[in-house]
Amino acid sequence: MSENTTQKQSEKQQNEAIWKPFIKLLFRAKLPWFWIILLIIITLGESQLALMFPDLTSKIAGGHIEKAIVFGAIGVIVARIFISGILRFIGKLTMYKIDKSYRILIWSQLMRSPIRLFDKVKANEMVSRTSTDTASLSIIFSYVVPTLLSMMYLTVGTVSKLFGYDWRLGLAQVIFLPIYFGCYLWYGRWSFRVNKQVQSRLAKLTQFLSELLINIPLIKTFVTEKKEEKRGINNIDQYYKAGIKKGIVSWIEHPMTGIFGVVQSALVIGLGVLLISNGSITVDTWVAYFLYVDLLYGVLGTFGYLFIELKQSQGASARIAQLVEYPEVVYERTYPLEKYDDDLVLDHVSFSYGKEKVLSDVSFTVPYGKVTAIVGPSGGGKTTILSLIERFYEAAPHSIRLGEVPIEDFHLHDWHKAFGYVAQDIPLLTGTVRENLVYGVDREVSNQELREVAYQANALSFIEQLPDGFDTHIGESGGKLSGGQRQRLAIARVILRDPDVLLLDEATSNLDSRSEQVVLEAMNRLMKKNRTTIVIAHDLTTIRNADQIVVLDQGTVNGIGKHHELLETNKLYRKYIDLHLGKPIL
Ligand SMILES: Nc1ncnc2c1ncn2[C@@H]1O[C@H](COP(=O)(O)OP(=O)(O)OP(=O)(O)O)[C@@H](O)[C@H]1O
Ligand SMILES: [Mg+2]
Structure with missing residues (x-):
């Protein structure tokens, strides 16, 4: 087998291994399914409202100042404000409920785990698994999954709306979609790598500080103050450098989105002028086109962010799965021990x-x-x-x-x-x-x-x-x-x-x-x-x-x-x- 194939296979296995814990963990804890489903329904409802708005606005722009349309547009605006408030609340509530479920799951499991597990995973790591990792997992189920579903809904909805107006408008977006997806995916990966570096360097710095601060007497007796000071400065510096890198990465998002915006505006205006001038579409359709493209952009930008969250939580879910799946101690055995009375x-x-x-x-x-x-x-x-x-x-x-x-x-x-x-x-x-x-x-x-x-x-x-x-x-x-x-x-x-x-x-x-x-x-x-x-x-x-x-x-x-x-x-x-x-x- 060539080295390339082996590498590909191991990457595939790794990818599978990454998704598996998510799915397993989904059913291990007692998740608040009612709230999760409610959250998904409301999120989709909000997406539907978002999809309705350009339609109504374009009608008003076209001079249809009918009561139903005007009040409809106002109604959509008010409903969106109202729903997004409810969404925030239910989102947080669901997040805390999920977080609690996973913490309880891990804790109960730890109480039934053999000592071997505690040899393998040290106490401070256990602490981070029951705090940061569970938090990361709960964001996935309470925010990333519902938002991802609504993003998909919006993407499909927007594109089909555009096709509904004029096939050329739909096609112009569909052609660009893979490019944007690709760019945001690439950006997401890059950003994830840099974030990971920042996190690991911060972890290293914190571990260094806490270990050294406990051992101050050791440092004094072995006269290693200068050496440790240098090591500390080095750790701080490493963290600083990773932070700067992160700054550059997050800065790049701005010009990137800017370039996309310019290209899209050019497309919207150019295509609009062309189609209006040859009489294929009217101005109100153009207004709808403009607003739908804008909506799509918001969606794609969020997609990049969701990707980062998802990637980050993969590590967390794998670490939690390792704890949760470790074979439990079996207490029930063949005999009770009535009295210890033998050699x-x-x-x-x-x-x-x-x-x-x-x-x-x-x-x-x-x-x-x-x-x-x-x-x-x-x-x-x-x-x-x-x-x-x-x-x-x-x-x-x-x-x-x-x-x-x-x-x-x-x-x-x-x-x-x-x-x-x-x-x-x-x-x-x-x-x-x-x-x-x-x-x-x-x-x-x-x-x-x-x-x-x-x-x-x-x-x-x-x-x-x-x-x-x-x-x-x-x-x-x-x-x-x-x-x-x-x-x-x-x-x-x-x-x-x-x-x-x-x-x-x-x-x-x-x-x-x-x-x-x-x-x-x-x-x-x-x-x-x-x-x-x-x-x-x-x-x-x-x-x-x-x-x-x-x-x-x-x-x-x-x-x-x-x-x-x-x-x-x-x-x-x-x-x-x-x-x-x-x-x-x-
Ligand atoms: N939890 C552990 N994981 C891995 N290795 C271990 C663990 N506990 C002990 N060992 C190893 O097993 C060997 C025997 O250790 P053990 O603690 O039984 O020795 P001991 O005779 O009690 O020594 P002492 O008199 O210093 O207490 C050592 O080499 C030690 O490094
Ligand atoms: Mg001993």
Whole structure:
């Protein structure tokens, strides 16, 4: 196959791929069809009025000053003003309704999407998809589609009216139509490309600014102020240049339309004089001709603008479709999970996020009611194992089982409810301490109970010192708390839920030794007797107290056993304890 054909095919596929999301998205959200159809009908009605006006005016110009015609012309003018007011209102109303439908669609879909999707599309991109992209899509359905239909109606209507007056008048317009269409299409494409460049450079600039402004301390410590200043100026300059280009493009529309106007006026006057002088048409027909051509021009100009809107929203619709069509998480499975009361078996578990294997052939058993510690070098896949057990990601079928039953057969909500997960990067929400502690707890929680769990998590004393105690706002995503305080809140939150199984990703490395001690104490209380616990441990006491230790290195199990066994048999473990912790081994 020649390169040319392949390229053409891929362009065709791309074009198809662009239209498909539009059509799919049309039926995915609950669109306000009543309003959309009403809008189309009114828009077409307005077009019909626009088509009537030149007819009536030309009659008046021809001296037909009859009541019906004069009042008809006035009626058309008044009705158009009235209808265009209604159109604006209904147009906006429909736009907001469509916008809302798509936002709800995306949001509901996101709540049912697997974590994999969130790895792929980052949070700030999700935000723009639920704001700017939905806005762009709603303009298409509330403005572009109705207007496009009315433009077509007007074009066909105008040309057939002209043919009705005199075939030469009709033909003179039909010949020019493709040229104008072609020019506006070309202009639309060019303008779209430049607009896109402006948008992408603005996005780059905003991203640069927001990232850098968050990282001011980093810039200061690494003394990169001058360098970043230069990068910022460069980004501003790039945006400026694209803006200038856009200015030139939008300026060109003016002379272009001007030239068309001159050609058309020459045509209207020339052809008119010719036909009037040889008696083919009368002056009133010429007036109608003049007004219809004027109408047609308005239509063609709008067509260029619609084309730009349509092109711009293609990207938006493709991006929304990607979110909406991502396979949902299936919560309903074969069995409910009545009680987590068996050993968890990892049987030759292999896993990759993308192409690279992160875990290969990992096998071990997590005994029921016991503490299993996972240790090993950074990046070895420890957190990944917890993610698979928690079922954030799915391992190969049957490779992880609770007793005999593959974990993917249990209802996912039941499964999540059985687990308490203290993650490495403690997620907190904007709100008060209390709101964060009771998050996801369906029952009433008394103050006494809150104090008790906070006490057990070694968090009570710091919470009491906060200005409003449990009702203190902890800032955006808990940003007003220290690392250790965040961890203790996360632990208290899990104690309150009292889960069957605990997954702990110990992250004490960024704490000073006193906070670390306090956090570890709380964690140890959490690993109370008879609770199945899997802990990614860095602390020697936790490791030594574990019933079983799994040494994980580069995605494979390097050894399993108790502390003293591994010290004797496992070289990596000995080295890890020796070097990594730097503490004397007893
Ligand atoms: N969401 C993700 N998408 C792609 N790759 C990932 C993702 N999460 C982790 N990885 C990769 O998988 C590997 C194992 O990561 P994991 O977080 O499981 O390691 P870890 O043993 O917990 O390390 P640490 O001790 O530093 O927390 C790493 O190479 C990491 O880059
Ligand atoms: Mg980790």
